[in-house]
Amino acid sequence: MIAVEPAVLVSAILLDLALGDPRWLPHPVVMIGRLVSALDTTLNRVMSHKRAAGVVLLLVTAGIAGTAAWLLILGCRQFHPLAGLLASVGVSYTCLATRSLHLESALVAHALAAGNLDEARRTLSYIVGRDTDTLDESEIWRALIETVAENTSDGSIAPLFWLTLTGPVGAVVFKAVSTLDSMVGYRSERYLQFGWASARTDDLLNFIPARLTALLMILAAPLAGLSPKGALTAVLHDRLKHPSPNSGHPEAAAAGALGVRLGGPARYKGISSLKEYIGTPLAPLD
Numbered sequence: 395m396i397a398v399e400p401a402v403l404v405s406a407i408l409l410d411l412a413l414g415d416p417r418w419l420p421h422p423v424v425m426i427g428r429l430v431s432a433l434d435t436t437l438n439r440v441m442s443h444k445r446a447a448g449v450v451l452l453l454v455t456a457g458i459a460g461t462a463a464w465l466l467i468l469g470c471r472q473f474h475p476l477a478g479l480l481a482s483v484g485v486s487y488t489c490l491a492t493r494s495l496h497l498e499s500a501l502v503a504h505a506l507a508a509g510n511l512d513e514a515r516r517t518l519s520y521i522v523g524r525d526t527d528t529l530d531e532s533e534i535w536r537a538l539i540e541t542v543a544e545n546t547s548d549g550s551i552a553p554l555f556w557l558t559l560t561g562p563v564g565a566v567v568f569k570a571v572s573t574l575d576s577m578v579g580y581r582s583e584r585y586l587q588f589g590w591a592s593a594r595t596d597d598l599l600n601f602i603p604a605r606l607t608a609l610l611m612i613l614a615a616p617l618a619g620l621s622p623k624g625a626l627t628a629v630l631h632d633r634l635k636h637p638s639p640n641s642g643h644p645e646a647a648a649a650g651a652l653g654v655r656l657g658g659p660a661r662y663k664g665i666s667s668l669k670e671y672i673g674t675p676l677a678p679l680d
Contacts, residue, residue: 398561406486414493422488426459426573444587452591459570464563482562489557489565491549499542506531525661532679540656543648544641548572552603571595597639604640611647624650628673635670649673
């Protein structure tokens with residue numbers, strides 16, 4: 395691993411907050427996604443043991459992504475130390491998604507504030523996996539809060555955590571695993587076995603960051619005029635009510651801080667799902 399330098403860490407955070415993910419800039423996650431799609435088709439065709447094929451998918455994808463980042467940084471360092479530093483900053487920056495999460499979720503919130511439910515449903519569909527075409531206003535808010543809470547951990551705190559501990563290469567490996575989980579980590583007939591290794595590895599890598607995110611939300615709640623006591627109470631009572639071993643922690647913190655109730659019914663590709671409720675409905679979802 396290439397250790398992260400404080401200047402690299404700070405520069406990456408500031409770049410992410412300032413720029414987000416410009417659409418004109420090629421993003422490594424897109425390239426990782428294309429690799430996963432190609433391997434998905436190939437491995438499912440040539441390997442009959444789906445769980446073993448999923449392990450190969452995980453190792454090859456994470457290995458290629460990490461090796462590519464390492465070679466890029468190493469090659470730039472061989473050319474010039476400053477080039478290596480800039481490469482480290484660039485790679486680290488692409489692993490963070492705080493501004494993008496804010497911008498994408500704000501589109502939904504602004505549409506709701508303007509009373510445009512159709513636009514809110516459309517923009518929400520870009521950042522959640524559930525069906526959005528029939529959601530009413532409170533259901534849109536619920537889905538938005540849930541995805542922002544979960545992705546605050548997955549897209550901000552977790553990559554920052556691994557970037558700090560393992561440097562840019564480790565952060566890229568984390569993003570590769572996260573991308574794998576988002577693409578094949580489903581409990582569907584196709585991916586239950588094939589995506590098992592990716593989903594379990596993602597759970598492992600997010601175990602500490604998810605709990606750290608909940609703690610940070612509790613501490614930050616007063617800065618936003620929200621309830622730290624409510625956040626702490628919800629985390630203690632409801633953090634294990636989510637199907638994911640990790641997502642319930644930041645979702646409970648968000649629900650308690652806001653005084654709202656998350657969870658409940660949703661539909662995914664036409665299939666109904668009912669999650670346990672998280673939080674106490676002290677305030678309406680509006």
